[in-house]
Amino acid sequence: MSLTLDQVKSKSSTRLIGLHPVVMAAATVLIERCYTRGVPILITQGLRTTAEQNGLFAQGRTQAELNAAGLSSVKAQPDKPKVTNAKGGTSYHNFGLAIDFALLLPDGKQVSWDLKRDGDGDKVADWTEVVQEAKALGFEWGGDFVSIKDAPHFQITFGMTTSQLRAGAKPSEIAMAKATAIIDRLKEEADELSAEEKKELTALRSEVKTLSEVVAGLTNSKDVLKQAATEQGKSNANVLIRLDKLESKASLTEIPTWANDAVQAAFDAGLVDTPTGGSYDFYRMLKVLYTAGLLITRLEAE
Numbered sequence: 001m002s003l004t005l006d007q008v009k010s011k012s013s014t015r016l017i018g019l020h021p022v023v024m025a026a027a028t029v030l031i032e033r034c035y036t037r038g039v040p041i042l043i044t045q046g047l048r049t050t051a052e053q054n055g056l057f058a059q060g061r062t063q064a065e066l067n068a069a070g071l072s073s074v075k076a077q078p079d080k081p082k083v084t085n086a087k088g089g090t091s092y093h094n095f096g097l098a099i100d101f102a103l104l105l106p107d108g109k110q111v112s113w114d115l116k117r118d119g120d121g122d123k124v125a126d127w128t129e130v131v132q133e134a135k136a137l138g139f140e141w142g143g144d145f146v147s148i149k150d151a152p153h154f155q156i157t158f159g160m161t162t163s164q165l166r167a168g169a170k171p172s173e174i175a176m177a178k179a180t181a182i183i184d185r186l187k188e189e190a191d192e193l194s195a196e197e198k199k200e201l202t203a204l205r206s207e208v209k210t211l212s213e214v215v216a217g218l219t220n221s222k223d224v225l226k227q228a229a230t231e232q233g234k235s236n237a238n239v240l241i242r243l244d245k246l247e248s249k250a251s252l253t254e255i256p257t258w259a260n261d262a263v264q265a266a267f268d269a270g271l272v273d274t275p276t277g278g279s280y281d282f283y284r285m286l287k288v289l290y291t292a293g294l295l296i297t298r299l300e301a302e
Contacts, residue, residue, distance in 0.1 A: 003108050005032065008040045011104065018047030019096045020171070022179050023156050026137045027099050029187050030154075033133045037284060038120030041130055042111050044152065045100035050088030057087040085147055086162075095165045098155035101130065115151060122291045124258060127151070132258070138182045189252075189280055252280060259283035262290030 009031055016024050027043055034041050054074045058066055060082030066074050069087055084091065092098035102111035103119065103126050115127040122129075131141050134154045142150025156179060158171035255263050255276060266272045266286050278286075 003040055003104070003106070005035050007108065008035055008042075008104060011108070012041075012043035015043040015046040015099070019099070020156075022158075022171075022176050022183070023097055023099070025180070025187075026139060026156060026183050027154075029183055030101075030130075030134055030137055030139070033137075033186065034130050036281065037129050037133070038122070038288075039126040039129050040104040041101045042104040043099050044102050044111070045093060046098075047096045048091065048093035050094060053084075053086065053088040053091050053094055056084050059083050082148065084150070089166050090162045092155040092157060092162065092165075095162070097157060097165075098153060100152040101154070102152060103127065103130075113152060120288075122287055136182075137186060138179050252278065252283070256280070256283050259287050262286040265290050 009028070012027075012031060016027055019027065027046075031041060031043070054071055055077075057069070057071070058074050059077045059080040061069075061076055062078050063076040066072065066076050071087060088094065093100075102113055103117060104111055106119070115125060117126050118124065119126050120129075131143065135141060138156055139154035140157065142153025142155070145153075158175040158179065160169060160171060160175075253276075255278070263272070263275045263278075263283065263286055266289075267275050272278075272286075
């Protein structure tokens with residue numbers, strides 16, 4: 001099953017309700033940018049009530065510990081693992097400033113919290129790709145927490161503490177404007193391609209996936225690889241011509257770090273003569289071609 005972006009976004013829509021408007025915007029762009037990288041995600045938690053937070057806090061704790069924390073009315077769940085050190089009112093979820101996510105599997109129904117899963121086959125863990133996109137949007141990642149690591153968690157705090165938020169303080173206009181500017185800049189990058197170009201990009205991904213499956217069945221023999229490269233030459237040429245059209249759109253000033261190896265391989269193969277100045281999607285497609293082993297250098301082709 002191939003999910004459309006609209007289908008992916010609709011699955012998270014109810015979890016976005018109640019979030020701070022800036023956090024909601026960031027979460028929406030995160031879903032879009034992850035989808036563009038071939039990693040559909042599901043927002044599993046957004047705004048969380050105090051009671052819900054206390055229920056999570058009770059996991060892995062005894063009744064005595066809850067009583068000491070002033071939560072005598074909350075039932076202990078000592079047999080479950082600890083998931084948080086934040087009781088009600090001390091989590092950014094309680095103020096609509098945090099989200100949790102999971103990887104959405106191809107069937108559109110199941111999710112995964114596997115930090116090593118590489119569903120798009122680009123040799124970069126899907127979870128890592130999501131974290132990269134979230135941090136670029138200004139989110140703090142729970143995986144960087146010192147006490148309890150919270151890998152599915154992202155938050156935008158606007159520089160505020162939960163104590164300030166509990167006291168009724170609100171994020172400043174300046175802090176919100178700065179966060180919004182970052183989100184808008186990345187959203188504009190994603191919107192550079194026209195609807196027709198996005199449709200063509202989807203077709204390209206399908207074609208590259210087919211080519212990748214062909215290459216996956218080959219041996220490491222250079223003779224076999226050269227033969228396969230010849231047979232797939234026409235298809236590859238069409239892909240590269242269409243990629244070249246995309247390259248002129250939404251040009252980036254720097255090559256993304258994750259695309260460096262793919263760009264170098266394309267340059268060595270004589271497929272690009274100017275490595276810089278490509279679009280986000282252009283570098284993304286070069287990465288897919290490189291991962292699939294379809295960028296054969298001049299030396300390898302001899």
